[in-house]
Structures are given as structure tokens and as C-alpha cells.
Amino acid sequence: MERLIGVDELQSGERRSVFVDDVPALVIRLADAWHVIEDVCTHDGQPLTTGELSGCSIVCPRHNARFDLQTGKALCMPATQSIRVFRVEVRDGAVWAGP
Amino acid sequence: MTVAVADHSRAGYSAAMFEEFLAARVEPQWMTQARRQAFSVYQQLVQQELDPEEFRRLDLRTFNASRFRPAVTAPDAGGIATLLSGRTEFGGAIGHVDGYVTSSRVSPEIAAQGVLFGGLQELLQSHRELLEPYFMKRAVRSDADRFAAWHAAFWTSGTLLYVPRNVEVQLPLHSLIAHSHDGAADFSHTLIILEDGARATLLEETASAGSDIAGLHVGCVELIVGRNACLRYVQLQNWNQKTWHLAHQAGCVDANATLQWTVVGLGSRTAHIHQDINLDGRGSTAEVNGVTFASDRQKISYYTQQHHRQQGTHSDLLYREVLRDESRVIWRGMIKVDAAAQQTDGYQRSDALMLSEDARCDSIPGLEIEADDVRCTHGATTGRVDRDQILYCMSRGISRGEAMHMIVEGFFQQIYDRIPIEVVRETLSRTVQAKLGIETVAADHLPGAEEDEY
Numbered sequence A: 001m002e003r004l005i006g007v008d009e010l011q012s013g014e015r016r017s018v019f020v021d022d023v024p025a026l027v028i029r030l031a032d033a034w035h036v037i038e039d040v041c042t043h044d045g046q047p048l049t050t051g052e053l054s055g056c057s058i059v060c061p062r063h064n065a066r067f068d069l070q071t072g073k074a075l076c077m078p079a080t081q082s083i084r085v086f087r088v089e090v091r092d093g094a095v096w097a098g099p
Numbered sequence B: 001m002t003v004a005v006a007d008h009s010r011a012g013y014s015a016a017m018f019e020e021f022l023a024a025r026v027e028p029q030w031m032t033q034a035r036r037q038a039f040s041v042y043q044q045l046v047q048q049e050l051d052p053e054e055f056r057r058l059d060l061r062t063f064n065a066s067r068f069r070p071a072v073t074a075p076d077a078g079g080i081a082t083l084l085s086g087r088t089e090f091g092g093a094i095g096h097v098d099g100y101v102t103s104s105r106v107s108p109e110i111a112a113q114g115v116l117f118g119g120l121q122e123l124l125q126s127h128r129e130l131l132e133p134y135f136m137k138r139a140v141r142s143d144a145d146r147f148a149a150w151h152a153a154f155w156t157s158g159t160l161l162y163v164p165r166n167v168e169v170q171l172p173l174h175s176l177i178a179h180s181h182d183g184a185a186d187f188s189h190t191l192i193i194l195e196d197g198a199r200a201t202l203l204e205e206t207a208s209a210g211s212d213i214a215g216l217h218v219g220c221v222e223l224i225v226g227r228n229a230c231l232r233y234v235q236l237q238n239w240n241q242k243t244w245h246l247a248h249q250a251g252c253v254d255a256n257a258t259l260q261w262t263v264v265g266l267g268s269r270t271a272h273i274h275q276d277i278n279l280d281g282r283g284s285t286a287e288v289n290g291v292t293f294a295s296d297r298q299k300i301s302y303y304t305q306q307h308h309r310q311q312g313t314h315s316d317l318l319y320r321e322v323l324r325d326e327s328r329v330i331w332r333g334m335i336k337v338d339a340a341a342q343q344t345d346g347y348q349r350s351d352a353l354m355l356s357e358d359a360r361c362d363s364i365p366g367l368e369i370e371a372d373d374v375r376c377t378h379g380a381t382t383g384r385v386d387r388d389q390i391l392y393c394m395s396r397g398i399s400r401g402e403a404m405h406m407i408v409e410g411f412f413q414q415i416y417d418r419i420p421i422e423v424v425r426e427t428l429s430r431t432v433q434a435k436l437g438i439e440t441v442a443a444d445h446l447p448g449a450e451e452d453e454y
Helices: B014-024 B029-045 B110-112 B122-125 B145-155 B385-396 B400-418 B421-435
Strands: A001-008 A015-020 A025-030 A035-039 A052-054 A058-059 A066-068 A073-075 A087-091 A096-099 B090-098 B100-106 B117-118 B158-163 B173-179 B184-186 B188-195 B199-208 B215-225 B230-238 B245-255 B256-263 B269-280 B285-294 B301-307 B316-323 B326-338 B345-354 B360-369 B376-386
Touching: A001 B400, A015 A073, A025 A096, A035 A087, A035 A096, A035 B090, A066 B376, A073 B145, A096 B345, B014 B029, B014 B145, B014 B184, B029 B145, B090 B117, B090 B158, B090 B385, B110 B421, B117 B122, B122 B188, B145 B245, B173 B184, B173 B215, B188 B199, B188 B230, B215 B230, B215 B256, B230 B245, B230 B421, B245 B256, B256 B269, B256 B301, B269 B285, B269 B316, B285 B301, B285 B326, B285 B400, B285 B421, B301 B316, B301 B345, B316 B326, B316 B360, B316 B400, B326 B376, B345 B360, B345 B400, B360 B376, B385 B400, B400 B421
Parallel strands: B090 B173, B158 B188, B173 B199, B184 B215, B188 B215, B199 B230, B215 B245, B230 B256, B245 B269, B256 B285, B269 B301, B285 B316, B301 B326, B316 B345, B326 B360, B345 B376
Antiparallel strands: A001 A096, A015 A025, A025 A035, A052 A058, A058 A066, A066 A073, A087 A096, B090 B100, B117 B158
């Protein structure tokens, strides 16, 4: 597990670009829930970084593919494959993630 | 919403590092001045976004230039296993390790023809008037993009081949670019100049001394082919899977000349090659072959441009890619035809064979034509291995692995048929087997063939 950020560094609805296991990732806070996803859309292979958050999902900023933040599942076309979600732990006032 | 902004400090080198690099070098004022100009351009370009047409699909976010430094001392020669060395007779060979020339030889017969073959740094100083007009001025300009400028500021060693007018170099020449230390950055340069009517073949390969050495290669290849000349150039990229390979390569082909250029992508963690083929003279011809086999989590990207600038020019590009595991290959190709380039015949094609559900290939051919009397064709295909073919082979007593090898070998065969150099075909075939896990490429050699020490 890698330490990503302190829990007080993000407010609900905010995100931060990080690397997990040398993979570009996004850590997202929704209320007290933390999600860490691979920051690559499985449709076009480009970043989800600036994608809009919609409930517990993120929308690709280019073609509007939508992915569930908890499971990584592709929720609508044009994406058909899930994105990778990392295992998350909150301890010692920080967010940790790993494969 | 808060998001991280682009961190330009990860993308390149600082001014302090450049001064440190210059201080360690002993070279003439004009060369240092050229480096300073290039670094100034580089500082501007590194602050700008990369061209989205070329780099949109290549994820460079994990790239951290500060992990790599040009070596400050010459490495010990030897211990680098190569795929080509010793497998055929070469008329000359040069080795670069961590940016230093570790060996160089050329046969007396070839040297007597007036051919220059050896370390670029040394020859550029001793033959400045002859070579300087070409170096990063004709094929790859130092301000072409961020990586070209970076290379122009920090270039270290390199291979130079100069063949005078109407001279034919019968035997192929060999060049090795290698890494031997973890964290080494290599900025080697290849400059080939064929005067009118000259003929030559250069086989170049890259290699790492071990599988755990992380490295960076920011390279440049310039191929200048004079009128009626013929150049065959092969670059076999075989770094380990911890190496970044970022290269700007260009060929300029004059009237009625022929360039046969083969690019092989086997190794590296992430590779991006910008390849320009400039058909500058009437009736010039370029045949470009690409062989790529990506595995594990490798990312290999190509941006090719066949630029027809004169009448009656001919280009033929064929790339074939095999992908397994979670690898990714990107090919963005363009045929560009100027208004003056009537009766042009341009062809480009990329075919990908997917061996895994998790691999991904993006092939994007393109045409940009300003002339109205041309024939330009392009296409791209992507497909999986046909299970029925595997089943058929197995029903005839062939193992699954061998069946897969036959199918992959057959897929590459059309490219092999276009490569007239036997040692390259054999080496590719053996390396493909190794990538498939059928056989490990052994450092065995042909009996009687001369081996060069790197």
C-alpha cells in the first residue's frame, strides 16, 4: 500500500492526480468515502482527470463514457471495459492505496 | 474541483543541469554555442503542451526525467549481449555505451574508398566543413519539437556514416547503442550521409546490459540520401523493459534515390518514435518496414509521415504489430502530398495481431493531399488469432506454442520478405520466438564470423 494524501487535503467532491504502483491514478473524495481509480478511460485510452463526477461515477470528458467509482464498471457506451480500481485504506490520517 | 496541474519539472532537465553537463565536456566553441541555442529552444518547448495530434494517445505522465542523468564517466566496455553482432560479416562496427564510444573499427578497404565511419563527436570536429551543414539542419531540425531540442542540447556520442559520390560499401556496417548503468540517460545520434550514386547498409541495434537497469534514450536519426543513391538502414530497438525510448528520426531522399528503412520495436517500457520520410527529389523512393512485438505492459508508439515533395515520388510503408499481455501499440501515420508532387504513388498500411484480451492497439492512418493527380492508398487492420487455426494445428500434433509461433511468424512473413538482409530476417525470427516464450535468444554466434567487443 502506498500513502497518497492526508485526509484533510481534499474536501468532498474534490480529486487529486497521483501515481499508484507507477500507474496514473485519481484519488476522489465523496463525503467520507475515498475512491482511487486508474486515470485512463478504457474507451480512448486518455485521462479521466477532468471528468465530471455524477453521483458515484465519473464521466469521461471526451466521449461521455461513465464509470462506477466503486467497482470501475463501465456504465454506458462508448466504454465497454471496466477501469481499474485500487484497494483503499484510510488510516493514520491518510489515504493509502494499492493494487 | 481540484486537479493536479502538469508538472513540467518532471518532463525535462534544468538550466543548472545543462551547465553541469557543459562543464564536463571538452569541445569546440561552435559546438557549445549550438547546444546553448538548442537548450534555449528546449526551455521554451518544455513549458508548452506536446502536439496533441502526435502525443494524445501516449501517456507520458509517469515519465520523470530527473531519474536519469547522462553518464559522467566512460563505462567499462564489454558484457553487452547483442542480437546482430557476430552473426554476419560486417565491414565496420561501432559501439556506444551510456553515451560513450567504447569501440570503433572499419575495414581498411572501406576506409580507402573515402568512407567515414565512426564516432560522430570526433568526426564532426575533424570534418566540420563537410558535416556541419547536415547535422540537425536537414533531416531533423533542433527546433522540431521538445525531444529534438532536448537531444540537440545534450547529444553525447553517435554514429556517423559518410559515403562519397558513387562509392558502394559492399559489406553492412553495425552500430550498437547500449545502457550499462541504472539511471543512465543516452542521447546518441545517428547521421548517415550518402552522396550521389553511393550505396550502403547500416544495421543498428539498442540493448541494455541487464533487465533491471532503468534507462532513458532520447535519440535522433538523420538519413541523407543523395541523387541516385541507395541506403538500407535497420534499427532494431531491443532495450529492456525499464527503458524509455524517445526518438526523432527523419530521412531525406533526393532524386531517383532509394531509402529502405526498417524499424523494429521489441523492447523498452515506453517508446515513441517520430519518423519522417521526406521524398525531396523527383522519382525518389522510400520503402518503410515496421516490425513490433509488444508484451507485458509495454507501450510502443509511432508517428510516421511520408512527405511527398516532388513529382513522381513513391513511398510504401508497411507496419505489422503483435501485441500480447497488457501491452499497447499506437500508430499514427500520415501521407502528405505537396501540390508540386504530381504522379505520386503513396501507400501505408498497419496490421495488428492481438494475442490477448487486455492488449490495445490504436492505428490511425491519414492522408493530406494537395496534388490532383496521385495514387495514395492507406489502411489498417486489427484482429485476433483464429482459434480454429490453433485447433487445426494441434489436431496435426503441433503444440499450442508452436502453432502460435507459426501464426505469428506467418503474420510477419510479408515484412520479412521485404527485408533483403538475411541476418536481420533470422534475428527477427529468433527474437519473435523468444518473445512468445518458445526459446531464449542465446548469445551464440556463427562460426567464423567476426565478433566485435563492446
